[in-house]
Amino acid sequence: MRSVPVVLALLCASGFAARAEPPRLDEPTLRANEAYDNRNYPEALRLYRRAAENGADPQAEIRLGMMYSQGLGVAPDGAEAIRWFRKAADQGSAQGQFNLAISYRSGDGVERDYGEALRWFYAAAQQGYAPAEFNLGFMYQSGEGTARNAPEAARWYRAAADHGLAPAQAALGNQYLVGAGVPKDHAEALAWFRKAADQGNAAAQYAVGSAYGSGDSVKRDYAEALRWLTLAAEQNFAPAQFAVGDFYDRGFGVARDPARAREWMDKAAAGGDDRAKKWLAAHAAASPAPAKTAAPAPAK
Secondary structure, eight states: OOOOOOOGGGGOOGGGTSOOOOOOOSSTTHHHHHHHHTTOHHHHHHHHHHHHHHHOOHHHHHHHHHHHHHTSSSOOOHHHHHHHHHHHHHTTOHHHHHHHHHHHHHTSSSOOOHHHHHHHHHHHHTTTOHHHHHHHHHHHHHTSSSOOOHHHHHHHHHHHHHTTOHHHHHHHHHHHHHTSSSOOOHHHHHHHHHHHHHTTOHHHHHHHHHHHHHTSSSOOOHHHHHHHHHHHHTTTOHHHHHHHHHHHHHTSSSOOOHHHHHHHHHHHHHTTOHHHHHHHHHHHHHSOOOOOOOOOOOOO
């Protein structure tokens, strides 16, 4: 079984492509936080607005922006969300800067501008805000708003990885796996994949399982491979679902089980995995339809 490089796009967990929520602090916004938690959004909106307008509170400004963005207690208004995110960002709030960057990157409430997204991600990353560090690394990796720069991507992935961010640890593992911006080092790649996998990152669990399946930088162990691949597959990670189906089909680390193989192949195919679709098509062609039984002749 060959080791399969983790596709970088699959490492971008949606939680870190989403806007950041402010922390829950014991401050004038406490009553607003309580109203928000109780889903009393109109009251939360009123209290956040009071805190933001009276005290220029960045945390209240961020939450106001989130509520306008998501339409909680108010009609969705991207431009108003941007206004509040910008107020927080201009006060030096890393979360406000990050949310503003996400808005520029997605074009939500403002014209899409990768250059502005890069600028605001950088401002937040300079404060050690791990989600911004990760997104900055991805922009350098993909060439969004800047020239592709693999060493710079690896630098920011490492910064976020050192802060414990699982998607960044997985992305840094991928950099070492393929030698992008860092020397190719499969043992170092596996070490970073394992850190992310231990936090439940599905792409990293798939990478660890692939390493055990191929014996890449670790002793080949099909049972251990299947364990990690199953963890990823259970999170609906289609490449892992295909791999688990393949293990059951061929009896790697487990007794052959055609029924379970098909079950996992069906899931992988539903998730868009082309290999699973080909497997299903091939097995359908190899399994002729049962012969029709002739109807009994009528009694004379």
